[in-house]
Amino acid sequence: MTGIRLDSVSKVYDGGQLAVNELSLEIEDGEFMVLLGPSGCGKTTVLRMIAGLEDLTSGSVWFDRTEGTGLTPRDRGVAMVFQNGALYPNRTARENIIFPLRMAGEDLVEANAKASGLARILGIDGALDRLPRTLSGGQRQRVAIGRAIVRQPKVFLMDEPLSNLDATMRTELRQEIGSMTRDLKVTTVYVTHDQVEALTLADRIAIMRDGRIEDVGTPSQIYDDPATAFTAGFLGTPRINLMTATVRVASHHRVTLDFGSQSIALPPTDRRSMILRDHAGEQVVVGARSDAFHVTLDGGEANQLSGTIRTLEFHGNQWIAFVTAGIELLNPDLIGVTRSRRVRGGRPTSHSAGSRAHRTAGRVSAL
Numbered sequence: 374m375t376g377i378r379l380d381s382v383s384k385v386y387d388g389g390q391l392a393v394n395e396l397s398l399e400i401e402d403g404e405f406m407v408l409l410g411p412s413g414c415g416k417t418t419v420l421r422m423i424a425g426l427e428d429l430t431s432g433s434v435w436f437d438r439t440e441g442t443g444l445t446p447r448d449r450g451v452a453m454v455f456q457n458g459a460l461y462p463n464r465t466a467r468e469n470i471i472f473p474l475r476m477a478g479e480d481l482v483e484a485n486a487k488a489s490g491l492a493r494i495l496g497i498d499g500a501l502d503r504l505p506r507t508l509s510g511g512q513r514q515r516v517a518i519g520r521a522i523v524r525q526p527k528v529f530l531m532d533e534p535l536s537n538l539d540a541t542m543r544t545e546l547r548q549e550i551g552s553m554t555r556d557l558k559v560t561t562v563y564v565t566h567d568q569v570e571a572l573t574l575a576d577r578i579a580i581m582r583d584g585r586i587e588d589v590g591t592p593s594q595i596y597d598d599p600a601t602a603f604t605a606g607f608l609g610t611p612r613i614n615l616m617t618a619t620v621r622v623a624s625h626h627r628v629t630l631d632f633g634s635q636s637i638a639l640p641p642t643d644r645r646s647m648i649l650r651d652h653a654g655e656q657v658v659v660g661a662r663s664d665a666f667h668v669t670l671d672g673g674e675a676n677q678l679s680g681t682i683r684t685l686e687f688h689g690n691q692w693i694a695f696v697t698a699g700i701e702l703l704n705p706d707l708i709g710v711t712r713s714r715r716v717r718g719g720r721p722t723s724h725s726a727g728s729r730a731h732r733t734a735g736r737v738s739a740l
């Protein structure tokens with residue numbers, strides 16, 4: 374097993390495009406690291422630099438204590454799977470998987486045994502003797518993964534391996550990638566812009582933006598305690614509410630977030646409350662996920678924001694309400710959830726409703 378260290382790596386493409394900007398990141402032995410970020414932020418370029426498929430403009434790549442910057446892809450001990458893991462069309466799935474072993478001179482019987490073992494892990498035992506064109510997209514991708522991992526690479530690199538699959542197949546293969554990499558304990562770097570993949574697979578997620586790392590942490594750290602408003606806004610469905618507020622501190626250190634026309638008091642024991650006590654009078658950006666707001670039709674309760682429901686969306690287990698609340702938001706609506714039949718029953722735009730900070734919500738957070 375191998376840890377990877379990216380030391381202030383940059384990439385400027387020939388046309389002058391700065392794709393990666395002095396990025397540093399350490400990936401531990403056996404860790405599953407997800408690079409997550411919007412299109413064009415440099416994820417694939419980072420992966421290709423680790424693989425040795427792309428030269429670095431500056432900086433260095435290390436595999437444990439060995440500098441890998443000048444090494445060929447083959448000498449780095451990495452295996453890579455792309456969106457469309459291209460297979461040899463005239464070879465069966467089994468022949469595709471064992472191909473790298475045979476090239477390395479491994480005995481056919483042993484190679485076949487390894488292919489069978491991997492096929493079991495990947496759920497394609499029944500498809501081993503079929504040609505790629507007779508396989509589904511998901512099966513083909515499993516074969517590509519099998520072929521990449523069969524030589525037990527030190528590092529496994531995956532670039533959006535699930536993006537061309539349908540939703541069901543994506544979920545299945547995602548789970549298999551998770552259990553396979555856990556079982557094999559291979560250091561994995563996985564590029565995606567799908568936040569569900571990132572949250573479910575990663576030991577840690579690195580959020581990228583404009584060629585840099587914006588935030589890095591475990592999925593729950595990134596989700597519950599994002600370092601920046603960008604990270605907060607990037608992760609979570611529906612999008613987090615980002616609101617500007619002034620911090621007011623009353624007697625007994627009671628903290629209130631003043632949104633101008635409306636305000637909310639924070640529970641005194643809330644961690645954010647304790648941090649904000651020292652920032653009286655300052656403007657902050659407050660992030661609160663939709664489930665921190667419980668939408669009701671009853672006005673008059675203390676500690677609530679009022680607004681008009683602009684749209685209600687049915688999401689199966691809950692309704693998502695988009696509320697115009699007359700407060701300064703960095704996104705267009707205040708978004709809350711409700712299970713209430715009364716809210717559900719009406720025509721959304723005709724109702725006026727209170728959206729009240731959920732009592733147990735420790736999530737009204739200052740970012």
Ligand code: ATP
Pocket residue numbers: 386387388390391392410411412413414415416417418419566
């Ligand atoms: P996506 O999610 O869309 O795949 P990404 O985050 O993987 O995007 P990269 O493919 O690494 O981003 O691209 C980063 C930037 O570098 C983009 O602005 C892209 O246009 C540019 N870029 C990528 N490859 C090249 C190239 N070969 N020549 C010039 N510019 C490139």
